[in-house]
Amino acid sequence: MSRSTPPSTNEFEISVIGPGRGECVLLHLGDNEWCVVDSCTARGRTESVAIEYLNSFENGALDGVKIVVATHWHDDHIRGLASVLRRVPSASFFCSAALDKEIFFELVGITANGIQGRSGVDEFAAILGLIGDSAAEKTLRLATPKWAIENRKLLDLIGVDRTFSATVTALSPSDGTLALAYTEIAQVLPKTGDIQRRITNLSPNHTSVVLWVEAGPMRALLGADLLHTGHAGEGWGAVLSCKRDETAAFFKVPHHGSANADCPEVWDQMLRENPIAVVTPFTSGVPLPKSSDLLRLAGRTTNCYCTTAGAGKAPSRDAVVEKTMRRQVTERRVVEGAPGHVRVRWSLTDQMANPVVELFNGAHPVTIDARATL
Amino acid sequence: MPQRLSITFSPGQKQTSNGFSTTSDVVSDSPVYDFQPMATSGASQLSSSLRATASSPSILTSIATSVVNVEPEIPSGAILPPPLKPAVPGRVPRLKTLQLWEGTVTELREGGFVAVLSDKTNSSNPDEQAVFDNSEISPGDHALIMPGSSFYWIIGAENTFGGQVRNVSTVQFRRVPVWPQKRLERAAERARHLRESLREAE
Numbered sequence: 001m002s003r004s005t006p007p008s009t010n011e012f013e014i015s016v017i018g019p020g021r022g023e024c025v026l027l028h029l030g031d032n033e034w035c036v037v038d039s040c041t042a043r044g045r046t047e048s049v050a051i052e053y054l055n056s057f058e059n060g061a062l063d064g065v066k067i068v069v070a071t072h073w074h075d076d077h078i079r080g081l082a083s084v085l086r087r088v089p090s091a092s093f094f095c096s097a098a099l100d101k102e103i104f105f106e107l108v109g110i111t112a113n114g115i116q117g118r119s120g121v122d123e124f125a126a127i128l129g130l131i132g133d134s135a136a137e138k139t140l141r142l143a144t145p146k147w148a149i150e151n152r153k154l155l156d157l158i159g160v161d162r163t164f165s166a167t168v169t170a171l172s173p174s175d176g177t178l179a180l181a182y183t184e185i186a187q188v189l190p191k192t193g194d195i196q197r198r199i200t201n202l203s204p205n206h207t208s209v210v211l212w213v214e215a216g217p218m219r220a221l222l223g224a225d226l227l228h229t230g231h232a233g234e235g236w237g238a239v240l241s242c243k244r245d246e247t248a249a250f251f252k253v254p255h256h257g258s259a260n261a262d263c264p265e266v267w268d269q270m271l272r273e274n275p276i277a278v279v280t281p282f283t284s285g286v287p288l289p290k291s292s293d294l295l296r297l298a299g300r301t302t303n304c305y306c307t308t309a310g311a312g313k314a315p316s317r318d319a320v321v322e323k324t325m326r327r328q329v330t331e332r333r334v335v336e337g338a339p340g341h342v343r344v345r346w347s348l349t350d351q352m353a354n355p356v357v358e359l360f361n362g363a364h365p366v367t368i369d370a371r372a373t374l
Numbered sequence: 375m376p377q378r379l380s381i382t383f384s385p386g387q388k389q390t391s392n393g394f395s396t397t398s399d400v401v402s403d404s405p406v407y408d409f410q411p412m413a414t415s416g417a418s419q420l421s422s423s424l425r426a427t428a429s430s431p432s433i434l435t436s437i438a439t440s441v442v443n444v445e446p447e448i449p450s451g452a453i454l455p456p457p458l459k460p461a462v463p464g465r466v467p468r469l470k471t472l473q474l475w476e477g478t479v480t481e482l483r484e485g486g487f488v489a490v491l492s493d494k495t496n497s498s499n500p501d502e503q504a505v506f507d508n509s510e511i512s513p514g515d516h517a518l519i520m521p522g523s524s525f526y527w528i529i530g531a532e533n534t535f536g537g538q539v540r541n542v543s544t545v546q547f548r549r550v551p552v553w554p555q556k557r558l559e560r561a562a563e564r565a566r567h568l569r570e571s572l573r574e575a576e
Contacts, residue, residue: 021501044498102569109565110558132568144572192555197522200480284490284503285480315499321473324529324543329504335490336500 003341003360006032006057010163010349012215014250017049018280018307019339022076024049025222025252029157029166029215030348032064036091037211037222038071039081042339048080049339051087067092067155067168069148071209071224073099073124076282082126089134089142097149098173098181098207099124107189111199121199148209150174151242164216164348172210172226174238180206180229205255210239212248216348219246221270223254228263236263240270247272249355250344253304256282257289257297267300276303276355278342279366283308284335294366304366305359307340338362466535469542471495473529477504477545479521485509487519491527511545518547 007013013028022040029035039048054061065088070078073096085093098104112125134142148154148170155168173181184206188199205225213220228236236254240263249272255261257279277297282288289297297304314334325332340363347353359365474494481488486507493499508516515525525547532542
């Protein structure tokens with residue numbers, strides 16, 4: 001099926017798009033109503049991949065976006081999110097409750113006055129500025145941010161006229177994780193006398209919003225970048241404490257498949273046997289997932305998929321430039337490629353139908369011989 | 375003693391009509407070395423000076439005496455050549471930029487650092503990650519290498535004075551000011567207002 005073929009009104013879709021640095025998850029919750037979770041952009045673009053994908057249907061899908069969720073403030077998860085909010089002013093906007101703190105607003109305010117670019121804080125500044133401007137102008141009124149915290153229902157689509165009911169519920173951050181998040185933010189907050197520099201994504205991901213999605217009989221767990229600290233009340237330990245009686249058939253693997261986000265109990269207690277799992281690589285810094293991570297994931301399910309096949313191809317440049325580059329740097333690689341796309345659709349009127357998994361732009365299955373795939 | 379036929383000047387000296395110099399009370403604005411008259415090139419000046427020195431009848435004797443007496447006479451009449459001039463008038467060194475990146479340090483490593491490079495020559499090119507060795511960076515910039523710091527990397531072709539072309543690669547870290555207390559306080563105040571206004575709008 002073509003990538004631009006829209007889902008039927010009775011289909012539940014989960015699309016995971018990742019260019020190698022960043023990710024965007026789109027949920028079709030029936031009746032052309034959508035949820036956007038995080039955002040990333042294609043190479044050289046400023047608009048989110050979510051806009052490009054939903055517009056490709058040419059059926060007004062973008063207008064059907066009900067909620068936009070920013071799972072956390074790191075650049076690889078919110079790049080282009082302001083463009084989504086600008087295009088869907090009627091949608092609710094949810095952020096991690098960890099960001100509803102003066103210290104984070106202070107970080108946003110300070111960063112907006114410092115060196116711009118390459119930081120998720122900049123995107124947040126753009127978002128908050130957009131919301132502030134819209135509130136002042138009273139013309140295109142954007143929703144003010146709402147705060148996601150464990151067990152808060154973010155969206156509830158029910159009604160007799162709907163093809164199927166759908167809910168989206170936050171399972172994190174927990175109270176225990178909030179404290180870690182505040183410490184994390186305080187560590188990157190500039191102090192008097194500090195040299196101005198960009199906020200890089202060196203901090204952990206304790207603010208992440210994990211989502212539990214119910215669509216008709218289907219259940220999905222979107223793991224964002226939440227880490228497993230090993231302590232009850234924090235990270236995945238806290239998520240386990242608010243687990244449902246049901247198990248999910250889909251898992252967005254947390255934090256690019258890294259070992260420090262892996263919680264075996266989640267696989268045992270919150271997921272069906274052999275669930276569909278999707279991992280988005282992170283090719284900047286220390287690349288994730290590692291070969292060992294892919295082997296671990298492939299050992300957990302035979303339905304594991306990866307959005308991109310490693311980094312993109314290096315651009316061709318003048319021979320003198322190439323020669324000088326080789327002499328000057330010891331390692332070099334492209335950190336993003338074309339946005340790969342894993343799409344899963346379930347027909348909720350035909351309970352016997354198997355989900356349809358489609359792979360676009362370099363997305364590929366992760367096999368037990370995972371080392372060959374990256 | 376060799377006869378002083380050549381003329382030299384130091385700052386604050388001026389030429390007199392008899393060819394000898396006197397110290398002036400007024401410091402001249404003229405260059406340190408002012409070769410008057412400047413009718414000829416430095417090379418020909420120097421050779422004429424040597425000719426004048428060699429034409430002195432006592433010069434060879436004097437040198438021989440100096441050697442014997444272990445009192446070498448340092449010629450005081452040598453004329454220094456003027457500063458280098460372009461081989462071709464009007465030519466100045468010029469750098470043609472072939473490639474410009476803006477880099478951001480993302481990680482420090484033993485003896486080097488990792489940076490993400492954003493192509494400013496062709497913005498449609500993808501970002502790249504590269505590992506730099508600290509030895510490739512000017513020592514004066516070493517203190518600036520820290521996560522989040524920003525630099526420019528220029529690869530270009532430089533036309534030298536002599537008209538030759540050489541490839542150059544320059545990594546230059548941005549010098550940015552530190553955060554002053556007042557600016558941080560203002561930013562914090564604005565953040566408080568924004569948060570309050572969002573709460574009111576809820």
